Amino acid sequence: xxxxxxxTAQGGVELAPDDALDMLTKASSVxxxxxxxxxxxxxxxxxxxxxxxxxxxxxxxxxxxxxxxxEATVEPTDGKPMVVARWRAANGGxxxxxxxxxxxxxxxxxxxxxxxxxxxxEAQIVEHPTHGKVIVARGAxxxxxxxxxxxxxxxxxxxxxxxxxxxxxxxxxxEEESGSPSLEPFLQAxxxxxxxxxxxxxxxxxxxxxxxxxxAFLRGLAFSELTLKGPSRDLHSGIYGGxxxxxxxxxxxxxxxxHDDTGRITIPGFYxxxxxxxxxxxxxxxxxxxxxxxxxxxxGLSVPAGETDRSIVEQLWSRPTIEVNGIIGGYTGxxxxxxxxxxASAKFSFRLVPRQDPGxxxxxxxxxxxxxxxxxVTASFxxxxxxxxxxxxxxxxxxxxxxxxxxAEWGKPPVIVGCGASIPIVEAFRTRLGMDxxxxxxxxxxxxxxxxxxxxxxxxxxxxxxxxxxxxxALGGSSAEA
Amino acid sequence: xxxxxxxTAQGGVELAPDDALDMLTKASSVxxxxxxxxxxxxxxxxxxxxxxxxxxxxxxxxxxxxxxxxEATVEPTDGKPMVVARWRAANGGxxxxxxxxxxxxxxxxxxxxxxxxxxxxEAQIVEHPTHGKVIVARGAxxxxxxxxxxxxxxxxxxxxxxxxxxxxxxxxxxEEESGSPSLEPFLQAxxxxxxxxxxxxxxxxxxxxxxxxxxAFLRGLAFSELTLKGPSRDLHSGIYGGxxxxxxxxxxxxxxxxHDDTGRITIPGFYxxxxxxxxxxxxxxxxxxxxxxxxxxxxGLSVPAGETDRSIVEQLWSRPTIEVNGIIGGYTGxxxxxxxxxxASAKFSFRLVPRQDPGxxxxxxxxxxxxxxxxxVTASFxxxxxxxxxxxxxxxxxxxxxxxxxxAEWGKPPVIVGCGASIPIVEAFRTRLGMDxxxxxxxxxxxxxxxxxxxxxxxxxxxxxxxxxxxxxALGGSSAEA
Numbered sequence: 001x002x003x004x005x006x007x008t009a010q011g012g013v014e015l016a017p018d019d020a021l022d023m024l025t026k027a028s029s030v031x032x033x034x035x036x037x038x039x040x041x042x043x044x045x046x047x048x049x050x051x052x053x054x055x056x057x058x059x060x061x062x063x064x065x066x067x068x069x070x071e072a073t074v075e076p077t078d079g080k081p082m083v084v085a086r087w088r089a090a091n092g093g094x095x096x097x098x099x100x101x102x103x104x105x106x107x108x109x110x111x112x113x114x115x116x117x118x119x120x121x122e123a124q125i126v127e128h129p130t131h132g133k134v135i136v137a138r139g140a141x142x143x144x145x146x147x148x149x150x151x152x153x154x155x156x157x158x159x160x161x162x163x164x165x166x167x168x169x170x171x172x173x174x175e176e177e178s179g180s181p182s183l184e185p186f187l188q189a190x191x192x193x194x195x196x197x198x199x200x201x202x203x204x205x206x207x208x209x210x211x212x213x214x215x216a217f218l219r220g221l222a223f224s225e226l227t228l229k230g231p232s233r234d235l236h237s238g239i240y241g242g243x244x245x246x247x248x249x250x251x252x253x254x255x256x257x258x259h260d261d262t263g264r265i266t267i268p269g270f271y272x273x274x275x276x277x278x279x280x281x282x283x284x285x286x287x288x289x290x291x292x293x294x295x296x297x298x299x300g301l302s303v304p305a306g307e308t309d310r311s312i313v314e315q316l317w318s319r320p321t322i323e324v325n326g327i328i329g330g331y332t333g334x335x336x337x338x339x340x341x342x343x344a345s346a347k348f349s350f351r352l353v354p355r356q357d358p359g360x361x362x363x364x365x366x367x368x369x370x371x372x373x374x375x376x377v378t379a380s381f382x383x384x385x386x387x388x389x390x391x392x393x394x395x396x397x398x399x400x401x402x403x404x405x406x407x408a409e410w411g412k413p414p415v416i417v418g419c420g421a422s423i424p425i426v427e428a429f430r431t432r433l434g435m436d437x438x439x440x441x442x443x444x445x446x447x448x449x450x451x452x453x454x455x456x457x458x459x460x461x462x463x464x465x466x467x468x469x470x471x472x473x474a475l476g477g478s479s480a481e482a
Numbered sequence: 483x484x485x486x487x488x489x490t491a492q493g494g495v496e497l498a499p500d501d502a503l504d505m506l507t508k509a510s511s512v513x514x515x516x517x518x519x520x521x522x523x524x525x526x527x528x529x530x531x532x533x534x535x536x537x538x539x540x541x542x543x544x545x546x547x548x549x550x551x552x553e554a555t556v557e558p559t560d561g562k563p564m565v566v567a568r569w570r571a572a573n574g575g576x577x578x579x580x581x582x583x584x585x586x587x588x589x590x591x592x593x594x595x596x597x598x599x600x601x602x603x604e605a606q607i608v609e610h611p612t613h614g615k616v617i618v619a620r621g622a623x624x625x626x627x628x629x630x631x632x633x634x635x636x637x638x639x640x641x642x643x644x645x646x647x648x649x650x651x652x653x654x655x656x657e658e659e660s661g662s663p664s665l666e667p668f669l670q671a672x673x674x675x676x677x678x679x680x681x682x683x684x685x686x687x688x689x690x691x692x693x694x695x696x697x698a699f700l701r702g703l704a705f706s707e708l709t710l711k712g713p714s715r716d717l718h719s720g721i722y723g724g725x726x727x728x729x730x731x732x733x734x735x736x737x738x739x740x741h742d743d744t745g746r747i748t749i750p751g752f753y754x755x756x757x758x759x760x761x762x763x764x765x766x767x768x769x770x771x772x773x774x775x776x777x778x779x780x781x782g783l784s785v786p787a788g789e790t791d792r793s794i795v796e797q798l799w800s801r802p803t804i805e806v807n808g809i810i811g812g813y814t815g816x817x818x819x820x821x822x823x824x825x826a827s828a829k830f831s832f833r834l835v836p837r838q839d840p841g842x843x844x845x846x847x848x849x850x851x852x853x854x855x856x857x858x859v860t861a862s863f864x865x866x867x868x869x870x871x872x873x874x875x876x877x878x879x880x881x882x883x884x885x886x887x888x889x890a891e892w893g894k895p896p897v898i899v900g901c902g903a904s905i906p907i908v909e910a911f912r913t914r915l916g917m918d919x920x921x922x923x924x925x926x927x928x929x930x931x932x933x934x935x936x937x938x939x940x941x942x943x944x945x946x947x948x949x950x951x952x953x954x955x956a957l958g959g960s961s962a963e964a
Binding site: 219221223225230231232233235236237238239240241242243244245246248249251252253254255256257258259292295296299300301302303304305306307312315316319321323324325326327328329330331332334335336337338339340341344346347349351374375376383385419420421422 | 701703705707712713714715717718719720721722723724725726727728730731733734735736737738739740741774777778781782783784785786787788789794797798801803805806807808809810811812813814816817818819820821822823826828829831833856857858865867901902903904
């Protein structure tokens with residue numbers, strides 16, 4: 001091994017062990033064999049017929065980690081088990097940095113099977129038209145391939161240096177693709193054993209094939225269901241049509257009024273706590289040349305429907321929204337029924353940005369409805385809740401160290417991206433364990449996760465693992481030769 | 483008998499046989515016994531358990547009509563049978579006026595039984611706080627009591643004069659309370675035997691206990707179901723919320739835009755063919771002092787929601803409407819699902835006034851939607867149809883003769899009223915038999931039809947029958963002493 005000093009490269013890049021980096025490049029075929037073995041286990045968590053396969057995937061993961069030198073156990077839950085693995089250095093009792101890595105060993109169902117060009121659990125290496133070699137299988141990208149980038153990085157560190165630069169706990173879940181019902185209870189019961197300085201989550205995307213990314217903004221959520229009641233019973237539209245108030249019409253008017261002509265939300269006080277992105281941030285996002293046409297085109301759309309004075313990236317990463325997620329009222333069966341219904345209801349949800357309080361936002365909705373409610377219509381709300389947005393401190397030492405490590409591997413700084421949605425595991429780590437997360441992923445948008453012919457670029461696999469070697473170094477403050 | 487001449491009283495009221503009128507007043511207790519027998523038959527057409535009772539009611543009606551001198555048969559259908567009865571004068575081959583009377587022998591279910599003060603099929607004569615004596619039973623008003631006003635009138639005419647002033651066909655249906663599935667096929671098969679100069683329908687209301695009414699305007703109907711499609715699939719509102727078009731929002735905006743601030747419908751060309759009521763007509767309606775507060779209050783409303791510059795009566799009888807009868811889109815199950823749905827749909831129906839063409843109105847809706855549809859949303863329509871409004875010529879001789887006959891009985895002219903809804907039998911007579919109808923009813927709004935403790939005023943029963951004696955005279959152009 002060639003570790004040269006034990007200090008942090010001040011103001012520079014913390015150096016990772018060259019041997020470890022080399023190993024990942026040279027031994028990539030062996031690493032691919034291990035990934036292929038992992039991918040061969042059809043660990044479809046949502047389908048009870050594959051319960052045993054999920055147990056196999058958990059046992060395979062634990063065994064693989066034990067082979068590297070981790071203490072690894074398969075911990076039962078009410079659903080699929082958790083894999084918990086630990087690597088602790090003998091450090092003379094002195095505390096070392098400690099990271100918790102999170103990933104999942106379960107996969108989406110492969111349906112429709114006939115759309116696959118090869119059996120989904122028999123990984124194929126094929127030449128991709130633009131990405132070079134890729135591995136095709138269910139789970140190749142989401143999340144087995146990504147999990148293995150981290151495990152291979154640990155293996156390379158340990159194999160080349162005999163140690164890891166930080167204490168590492170690994171938590172692999174088996175229900176990520178089926179709603180994670182066991183996760184919260186497990187964190188509640190075992191949180192003390194899992195809590196680390198920071199969580200590393202490898203389940204997001206790079207910016208593009210040549211550019212890494214760290215996800216630093218996650219929008220929050222607030223939700224509410226509104227029921228409007230008008231007449232005391234369903235009315236015959238012939239007898240009452242005209243003078244009788246129709247709650248569907250009232251609901252339509254409330255929905256229509258939620259946005260002004262510029263797409264701005266009209267709820268009183270809605271933007272009070274919304275911070276504008278800095279000009280610097282805006283400029284950085286502009287420089288990304290985000291492919292808005294491609295983003296919308298993939299789902300059959302072409303014209304951004306949000307605030308007219310904001311780019312798509314701004315809309316998604318820095319602006320709150322309200323959506324109607326569902327609506328129902330009156331007669332919805334086949335044919336015609338000339339009824340003026342007694343009630344109608346709609347489910348609303350908000351995406352929030354940092355500093356917005358979900359409770360205050362919901363109060364704003366109540367106020368909006370109360371102010372606009374027509375005569376003879378009453379409103380009631382139910383099923384309300386939410387969680388605030390997450391904005392990680394991009395100036396925190398761990399964040400900056402990770403960014404530098406990624407830059408060292410990729411030759412350019414990572415793009416700091418937002419995510420329009422909350423990621424439940426991040427929320428759970430914050431709520432249950434009081435722990436921030438670093439979201440560094442090596443998937444690509446065109447990996448076709450959850451779709452037929454899911455693939456993972458071999459370059460993402462190798463450079464992902466190399467990135468983790470460097471990130472672990474950076475987080476540990478250890479260094480190796482350049 | 484005291485018939486004095488055989489000509490029409492020119493310019494005046496055609497006189498009815500005094501004996502017949504007297505008989506109805508004097509023999510009212512016997513007539514009440516017959517009605518009580520009819521009411522004792524639980525002919526609930528919607529409940530298969532009462533099928534035999536429906537047959538009983540049909541047989542009872544035919545037998546009663548035969549006793550008076552009609553040729554009466556019970557005609558099978560795929561559902562409940564029709565009662566068809568005929569009375570034809572030997573008139574030396576000369577054609578005589580011919581009327582088709584329509585009523586129904588079936589009744590609504592009496593539920594909730596516990597809300598009745600006496601068994602619903604054991605008619606009770608009780609003293610009503612404002613109406614004097616009333617008969618309480620299911621069907622007392624709707625429609626057995628009303629049917630019997632006509633049958634008793636025929637009986638009195640024949641008993642006192644040996645004849646009827648017009649040829650009469652009576653059609654009694656047994657499925658009016660369950661959607662009349664057999665009516666159209668029956669009219670199609672037997673129309674030639676039923677067609678008369680005019681139909682008399684006795685299933686509507688008086689204006690009030692002292693004032694008769696003729697229903698002369700029935701709104702038409704047009705209907706359409708609109709489906710909006712946005713994204714090519716349901717989207718995650720976190721990932722797409724903001725830039726992605728939400729079809730529920732688009733639908734809300736379309737619904738909200740259908741009416742302007744004055745409640746006027748904004749569909750292009752919608753009012754082109756709508757005739758304004760004459761000032762005279764408006765004045766007559768104003769003079770009715772229609773109890774709008776009571777009308778709305780009964781269904782939990784207080785503020786008329788229609789065109790702000792129109793009275794409730796105008797809105798109901800002379801103005802077209804559009805209503806959303808049903809709406810559905812996105813997630814409508816329990817709890818929350820943060821989806822931006824791929825589609826949303828709504829059912830619309832219009833109430834039309836005379837001269838509006840249902841097809842043209844639906845085209846207008848298509849145009850309205852096309853003009854306002856936001857980018858990336860497509861609209862499709864299905865399940866469309868309709869029927870035009872009916873406005874009877876209030877100057878037609880039969881209409882004027884009937885009005886004069888009612889005035890002779892009640893001491894004041896009938897109120898010419900509209901009905902917000904179409905009445906299927908009227909539409910069927912027009913479409914299938916090319917025959918107009920005179921809608922003269924002797925029910926009252928407070929008869930509690932379809933509700934517990936349905937009642938019928940004995941005064942309505944007696945004066946209804948007396949009214950028919952006079953109307954038959956008037957339509958026959960025959961006269962009797964005053």
